[in-house]
Amino acid sequence: MDKLAILGGTPIRKDYLPYGRQNIDEEDIKVIVDTLKSDYLTTGPKVKEFEEKIAKYVGAKYAVALSNGTAALHAACYAAGIGEGDEVITTPLTFAASANCVLYLGGTPVFADIDPKTYNIDVEDIERKITDKTKAIIPVDYTGQAVDLDKIMELAKKYNLIVIEDSAHAIGTEYKDKKVGSIADMTEFSFHPVKHITTGEGGVITTNDKDLYEKLILFRTHGITRDSDLMTDNNQGSWYYEQLDLGFNYRITDFQCALGISQLNKLDDFIHRRRELVNIYNDKLSKMDGVITPYESKDSNSSWHLYVIQLELEKFNGDRKEIFEALKAENIGVNVHYIPVHLHPYYKKLGYEKGLCPVAERVYEGIITLPLHPSMKNEDLDDVIMALEKVLDYYRK
Numbered sequence: 001m002d003k004l005a006i007l008g009g010t011p012i013r014k015d016y017l018p019y020g021r022q023n024i025d026e027e028d029i030k031v032i033v034d035t036l037k038s039d040y041l042t043t044g045p046k047v048k049e050f051e052e053k054i055a056k057y058v059g060a061k062y063a064v065a066l067s068n069g070t071a072a073l074h075a076a077c078y079a080a081g082i083g084e085g086d087e088v089i090t091t092p093l094t095f096a097a098s099a100n101c102v103l104y105l106g107g108t109p110v111f112a113d114i115d116p117k118t119y120n121i122d123v124e125d126i127e128r129k130i131t132d133k134t135k136a137i138i139p140v141d142y143t144g145q146a147v148d149l150d151k152i153m154e155l156a157k158k159y160n161l162i163v164i165e166d167s168a169h170a171i172g173t174e175y176k177d178k179k180v181g182s183i184a185d186m187t188e189f190s191f192h193p194v195k196h197i198t199t200g201e202g203g204v205i206t207t208n209d210k211d212l213y214e215k216l217i218l219f220r221t222h223g224i225t226r227d228s229d230l231m232t233d234n235n236q237g238s239w240y241y242e243q244l245d246l247g248f249n250y251r252i253t254d255f256q257c258a259l260g261i262s263q264l265n266k267l268d269d270f271i272h273r274r275r276e277l278v279n280i281y282n283d284k285l286s287k288m289d290g291v292i293t294p295y296e297s298k299d300s301n302s303s304w305h306l307y308v309i310q311l312e313l314e315k316f317n318g319d320r321k322e323i324f325e326a327l328k329a330e331n332i333g334v335n336v337h338y339i340p341v342h343l344h345p346y347y348k349k350l351g352y353e354k355g356l357c358p359v360a361e362r363v364y365e366g367i368i369t370l371p372l373h374p375s376m377k378n379e380d381l382d383d384v385i386m387a388l389e390k391v392l393d394y395y396r397k
């Protein structure tokens with residue numbers, strides 16, 4: 001057997017294969033340059049056009065584009081009326097932004113555990129965690145797999161809660177016969193470069209509710225409006241505007257939205273390629289001893305942001321850390337999604353403790369994210385498989 005790179009052997013790959021990356025072509029570059037030469041750099045016609053196209057793509061009435069996905073979640077929590085004393089239920093197996101957005105408004109994130117098969121939030125545990133202070137649920141479509149939206153929406157109706165779906169991983173994912181973004185009260189997408197399509201930084205909220213839409217628009221620009229339906233005084237001159245509430249500057253630029261439109265045109269091709277790569281991964285890895293491939297719910301057709309395997313650690317001599325570092329030394333860009341949010345020092349300081357979500361904590365110990373992005377070649381994927389075989393054969397008992 002070849003010596004592991006981490007022990008001084010030759011790595012499987014000469015160059016590093018990242019776990020995710022953007023796919024930018026000449027057309028993308030051209031539309032950005034064209035917009036830079038136009039009259040608008042920040043809010044202009046491209047923002048509106050991007051919003052309309054996103055809304056149409058997911059099948060929602062409205063879309064509001066913001067400076068990033070986290071700002072979008074913050075705006076959604078504001079529109080939902082989250083404030084001091086309110087509890088919002090979310091999953092621990094997510095990026096911290098899914099819970100931080102609640103804290104920004106003085107609310108309290110409450111973590112429900114995950115389902116041991118799908119790794120998405122466990123709907124029964126959501127119901128157990130509901131109190132008379134609960135105001136909203138922020139379920140996350142982890143890796144791109146839709147949460148059980150029918151059950152979550154039913155629960156929300158029963159307890160009068162607002163559902164803000166964090167679909168940062170899931171643009172293009174279908175739940176039953178609808179796209180995510182058209183079902184929850186509000187749905188957030190992110191356009192960070194590792195996500196399906198990018199605007200550099202960027203995010204959007206989609207909704208079918210006009211009131212929520214108006215609140216999102218207000219929050220994006222300082223709480224300021226020129227809308228005569230919303231202002232308290234309509235007898236002023238045309239310079240006049242009013243600040244109705246405390247908002248932020250969460251605007252996205254016109255050239256970012258020009259890029260977003262161009263990227264959106266390619267989204268279905270990107271998703272197609274991601275699904276192709278996942279099929280190859282599933283096929284090769286299901287035969288590999290000690291590796292559990294991702295579970296796929298029949299209600300969700302995932303657009304696959306991440307490909308996360310679970311190691312059966314009892315079958316190996318090394319732990320996840322050793323295996324992870326050995327794969328990285330082979331120049332395979334592995335990652336871990338995610339450190340359960342409640343285990344971060346900041347959250348511990350707020351009083352959250354280990355043991356709160358035992359399933360998520362156990363799942364976290366064995367997960368590894370493998371590279372997945374549409375510009376990956378089949379040969380790149382073969383390198384990942386070879387590196388996994390090399391490393392796992394070394395550590396297997």
Ligand SMILES: *Cc1c(COP(=O)(O)O)cnc(C)c1O
Binds near residue numbers: 070166
């Ligand atoms: C990427 C991401 C976000 C938003 O991130 P931004 O970088 O602010 O766009 C939110 N939630 C999850 C689960 C994410 O992965």
